[in-house]
Amino acid sequence: MNFRFQNLLGAPYRGGNVVVSNNTLLISSVGNRISVTDLLKSQTQTLPTQSSSNIARIAVSPDGNFLLAVDDRNRCLFINLPRRIVLHRISFKKPVSAIRFSPDAALIAVATGKLLQIWRSPGFKKDFFAFELVRTFADCDDKVTALDWSPDSNYVLAGSKDLTVRVCKAYTITRDCYIFSWGYSDNEGKVEELGGEDSEPPSPGTPEKGSDRDGKGGLEANVGMRVKKRKGFDDIGGDLVEECGNLLHKGKWELLRKDNFSQAPAKLTTCDYHRGLDLVVVGFSNGVFGLYQMPDFVCIHLLSISREKITTAVFNDLGNWLTFGCAKLGQLLVWEWRSESYILKQQGHYFDVNCLAYSPDSQLLATGADDNKVKVWTVSSGFCFVTFSEHTNAVTALHFMSNNNCLLSASLDGTVRAWDLFRYRNFRTFTTPSSRQFVSLASDQSGEVICAGTLDSFEIFVWSMKTGRLLDILSGHEGPVHGLMFSPTNAILASSSWDKTVRLWDVFEGKGAVETFNHTHDVLTVVYRPDGKQLACSTLDGQIHFWDPIDGLLMYTIEGRRDIAGGRLMTDRRSAANSSSGKCFTSLCYSADGSYILAGGSSKFICMYDIADQVLLRRFQITHNLSLDGVLDVLNSKNMTEAGPLDLIDDDNSDVEEGIDKQTRGKLGYDLPGSMPNHGRPVIRTKCLRIAPTGRGWAAATTEGVLVYSMDESFIFDPTDLDIDVTPEAVDAALSEGQPSRALILSLRLNEDTLIKKCIFAVSPVDIPAVASSVPLRYLQRLIEAFADLLESCPYLEFILRWCQELCKAHGHSIQQNSRNLLPSLKSLQKAMARLHQDLADTCSSNEYLLRYLCTTGTKK
Structure with missing residues (x-):
C-alpha cells in the first residue's frame, strides 16, 4: 500500500512558458503538474505538487530555489524547488499573463489584466500571509503581455496590447513579424516622446535592452513605444520610491531601424533575447524559428521544426542552448545552435494513451495511443527512446514477450505487429483475410502463439509467432472481445466479451471453448x-x-460501485x-x-x-x-x-x-x-x-x-526496532569507541542517509569483510541503495566496490533467495556500475590514444 506518485510520462509539454534554471534544469508545465528535466543527467521528474487547474505561467528565481506556478484559475503556488514542496499560496483577482522574479530575487512582478503589481518575494518566511504587495501600477490601457527587470532590479519594463512599452526598451518585436531597434540620445533640450506626448526618459543607468528572463528578453504584440520614468528601488532596503524633481539627463528615444522577419502570412508567436550575446530568437505560427544577431539583424539560423506553431522559445543562461515547445504536438526540444545538434528531443502522444505494458525486468514501459504510435520509455529516466509509427489507426493493446526484446502491438487498422527492440524495426506483421479491428492481445508463455480479439467480428485470431501464419479463428462470442489473457501455468486462454460471458479456450488442442462463465452484465476485462x-x-x-478456473466456481465478488x-x-x-x-x-x-x-x-x-x-x-x-x-x-x-x-x-x-x-x-x-x-x-x-x-x-x-507510482521508501523505518538508546549520539559514540559494525547497524536502524554513509566510510578496508558479514538480512536492501547512491558521486570507487564484493560474498545465498525484494536496489547498483565502467573505459581509451600520439611525436623529434 505504500505507493506514492513518482513521474508523469507520455506528455513532456502541453503549453505555457518554459524556463531554464541553473543553465541545465529545464522546467515546463504539464497539465496541472510541473516537470523538471536535467539536461546533463538526461532525467526527467514530475513534482508531486498539483495545481487546481492547468498551469499557465511559471517563473523561477535566479538562484533556482523558488518556483512560481500560476494556473488558469489565477491561483499561484510558491514552491521550494529543491525540496519539491509548496511553501505559500495566493490567488490573484484577474488572469496572470506574465510573472517574473527580479534579478536579486527580492521582488516579483505580476501582470494581471491592465495592472502591473510588485510583490515582495516571501522566501523562506513562515508568515501567515507571506506575500506583501509593494505597489500597483495602472498605467496601461490594455492587457499587459510581457514583463522584464533591469539587471540591477531598479527598473521594471511592461509591454501591453495598447501598443506601448513602458520604462525602457531597445528592441520591440511585433506579432506581424517586425523588429524595431530603438536608441536613447542624451541631448540637451526638450524631451520628445515617440507616442506623441511629452514624458521623462529613463536615466542612462537604465539597461539598454529588455529581457524575457534574467539575462534575456523580448516582447510580442507591441508596435509602438512610450517611455516614462515611473519608479525605482533603493539599493539598501529594496523599497519602492517615487522619482520626483528635476531630470538628471535630458534626451529622447529614436527609432534607429525597422526590420522584417519575412515570414508573412505567419504570425510571430514567441521570442527571447539574450543580453550577453545580443541574440534574438523568434518562433512563428508555421513552425519556423529564426536566430538573429543584433543590432545588425544578421540571420544565423532559419529552420523549421514542425508544422504547428511554436508556443515557447527561450535561451539558457549561457546562451548556447535554445529550448522550443510546441503545445499542439506536445513537443519539447533543446537545440545547441553552434554545433546544430539536439540536446533533448521529446514528444508525447498527440491523443490519449490507450494501453501500456511493462517489460519483464520492469525497466521499460511501452505506451500505445490514438495517434497510431507506439512509444517505449525508460522508467528510471522518464525519457522516450524509440517511437514506432507504422500503424495507421489507434493502438489498442500491447504485450511484452518474455525475452524482453520483443514488443507486440494490436491496432484498429487490422494488424498485429512485432517490434524488435534491438534493431528498432517491425520484423513481423500479423493480418487477417479480411480487415478487422483488434482491441485485445495476448501471447502464451513460450511465445509461440499470438492471439488477438476483435471489435467488429467478435472473433479471436490465432497466429504462429515463428511463421506469421494464421493458425485458427476462435468463434463463439457475440460481442466485442475486450479482454484476452493466457494462463501463466498452462495453455488455456481466457477471453471476456460484452456478451456477458468469460470463455476459456484450449488453443493448442483445438477443442474450442472448454468453459463458459456467465454473468448478468457485460464483461469489460479479464485477468489471471x-x-x-x-x-x-x-x-x-x-x-x-x-x-x-479449474473447478469453474465463483470464489468472491467485490461490489465496487460506491468505491x-x-x-x-x-x-x-x-x-x-x-x-x-x-x-x-x-x-x-x-x-x-x-x-x-x-x-x-x-x-x-x-x-x-x-x-x-x-x-x-x-x-x-x-x-x-x-x-x-x-x-x-x-x-x-x-x-x-x-x-x-x-x-x-x-x-x-x-x-x-x-x-x-x-x-x-x-x-x-x-x-x-x-x-x-x-x-x-x-x-x-x-x-x-x-x-x-x-x-x-x-x-x-x-x-x-x-x-507512474512507486514504493515510497524514503522515510520507512521499523518502529519496533527503535529504543531509547538508538540515537545519532549513540552512533557517534560507537564510532569513537572503535565499533564500526555496531555503529553501522545503529545507523541502519535509524535509516538516516547521512549517518549510514558516515559509518560506511568509517570502516577500515581490512575490516570490511567482518562488518559486511555482521549486517542483518533485513538491512541489505537499504545498504545496497546507499552503495548505489555513493557510486554516483563518491570518488572512492575501489572502496565502494570492495564493500559490494564482500557483501555479495557474505550474503550471496540470502540475496538469491530474496531476489524479488532486492531486485530494484540491485538494478540501481548495476546501472551505476555500468555507467562508471563506461566512463572509465572512455577515459582509458582516450589516454591510450593520447600516449600513443605523444610517444610518436617524441620519437619523430
Whole structure:
C-alpha cells in the first residue's frame, strides 16, 4: 500500500512558458503538474505538487530555489524547488499573463489584466500571509503581455496590447513579424516622446535592452513605444520610491531601424533575447524559428521544426542552448545552435494513451495511443527512446514477450505487429483475410502463439509467432472481445466479451471453448492471477468477480460501485451520487504475489482491494485538475447559463493558445455500452493499469498521461526496532569507541542517509569483510541503495566496490533467495556500475590514444 506518485510520462509539454534554471534544469508545465528535466543527467521528474487547474505561467528565481506556478484559475503556488514542496499560496483577482522574479530575487512582478503589481518575494518566511504587495501600477490601457527587470532590479519594463512599452526598451518585436531597434540620445533640450506626448526618459543607468528572463528578453504584440520614468528601488532596503524633481539627463528615444522577419502570412508567436550575446530568437505560427544577431539583424539560423506553431522559445543562461515547445504536438526540444545538434528531443502522444505494458525486468514501459504510435520509455529516466509509427489507426493493446526484446502491438487498422527492440524495426506483421479491428492481445508463455480479439467480428485470431501464419479463428462470442489473457501455468486462454460471458479456450488442442462463465452484465476485462489459480473479471454493474478456473466456481465478488463513484460531468443532469455512468472498472491488474488487485475505470479514482478479505485497502485520486471534466463532485450552479454550462461554451474570439487539452481527444469510434460521450472538456478516466513485474511500482494510462507510482521508501523505518538508546549520539559514540559494525547497524536502524554513509566510510578496508558479514538480512536492501547512491558521486570507487564484493560474498545465498525484494536496489547498483565502467573505459581509451600520439611525436623529434 505504500505507493506514492513518482513521474508523469507520455506528455513532456502541453503549453505555457518554459524556463531554464541553473543553465541545465529545464522546467515546463504539464497539465496541472510541473516537470523538471536535467539536461546533463538526461532525467526527467514530475513534482508531486498539483495545481487546481492547468498551469499557465511559471517563473523561477535566479538562484533556482523558488518556483512560481500560476494556473488558469489565477491561483499561484510558491514552491521550494529543491525540496519539491509548496511553501505559500495566493490567488490573484484577474488572469496572470506574465510573472517574473527580479534579478536579486527580492521582488516579483505580476501582470494581471491592465495592472502591473510588485510583490515582495516571501522566501523562506513562515508568515501567515507571506506575500506583501509593494505597489500597483495602472498605467496601461490594455492587457499587459510581457514583463522584464533591469539587471540591477531598479527598473521594471511592461509591454501591453495598447501598443506601448513602458520604462525602457531597445528592441520591440511585433506579432506581424517586425523588429524595431530603438536608441536613447542624451541631448540637451526638450524631451520628445515617440507616442506623441511629452514624458521623462529613463536615466542612462537604465539597461539598454529588455529581457524575457534574467539575462534575456523580448516582447510580442507591441508596435509602438512610450517611455516614462515611473519608479525605482533603493539599493539598501529594496523599497519602492517615487522619482520626483528635476531630470538628471535630458534626451529622447529614436527609432534607429525597422526590420522584417519575412515570414508573412505567419504570425510571430514567441521570442527571447539574450543580453550577453545580443541574440534574438523568434518562433512563428508555421513552425519556423529564426536566430538573429543584433543590432545588425544578421540571420544565423532559419529552420523549421514542425508544422504547428511554436508556443515557447527561450535561451539558457549561457546562451548556447535554445529550448522550443510546441503545445499542439506536445513537443519539447533543446537545440545547441553552434554545433546544430539536439540536446533533448521529446514528444508525447498527440491523443490519449490507450494501453501500456511493462517489460519483464520492469525497466521499460511501452505506451500505445490514438495517434497510431507506439512509444517505449525508460522508467528510471522518464525519457522516450524509440517511437514506432507504422500503424495507421489507434493502438489498442500491447504485450511484452518474455525475452524482453520483443514488443507486440494490436491496432484498429487490422494488424498485429512485432517490434524488435534491438534493431528498432517491425520484423513481423500479423493480418487477417479480411480487415478487422483488434482491441485485445495476448501471447502464451513460450511465445509461440499470438492471439488477438476483435471489435467488429467478435472473433479471436490465432497466429504462429515463428511463421506469421494464421493458425485458427476462435468463434463463439457475440460481442466485442475486450479482454484476452493466457494462463501463466498452462495453455488455456481466457477471453471476456460484452456478451456477458468469460470463455476459456484450449488453443493448442483445438477443442474450442472448454468453459463458459456467465454473468448478468457485460464483461469489460479479464485477468489471471500470477499463479494461474484465479481469474478476475469486471462487469458493467461495477462488480469484480473472482473465479476458480479449474473447478469453474465463483470464489468472491467485490461490489465496487460506491468505491469508484465520484466526479460529475458538465453534461450530467444528475448529481454524482445518483448518476450511474462510469461506475464500473474497465481495467484490472493483479499484484505480483496475487494478494491485492488494482482496478480503474471512467473515474478519478483507482481502487486497491485485498482479495482474501474483499475490502478496499486504498483509493488513489489520480488528479485534482479542475480543467478536466469529472473531477468535481458538486457543480457550481452559477456557471450554468441558458446556453448550457459556461465552461463548455466556445469563445471563437479568444486569444488563448491551444494546447493538447483544448483539442478533440481520441478518435475511437466506440465507448462503453450505455455510456454517453462528452463533447466538451476532456473527461478524466483510467484506460489501462499495469503493475511492474517486480511489484515495486505500477502505472496508469489516464487522460493526463501515464502516471507512474512507486514504493515510497524514503522515510520507512521499523518502529519496533527503535529504543531509547538508538540515537545519532549513540552512533557517534560507537564510532569513537572503535565499533564500526555496531555503529553501522545503529545507523541502519535509524535509516538516516547521512549517518549510514558516515559509518560506511568509517570502516577500515581490512575490516570490511567482518562488518559486511555482521549486517542483518533485513538491512541489505537499504545498504545496497546507499552503495548505489555513493557510486554516483563518491570518488572512492575501489572502496565502494570492495564493500559490494564482500557483501555479495557474505550474503550471496540470502540475496538469491530474496531476489524479488532486492531486485530494484540491485538494478540501481548495476546501472551505476555500468555507467562508471563506461566512463572509465572512455577515459582509458582516450589516454591510450593520447600516449600513443605523444610517444610518436617524441620519437619523430
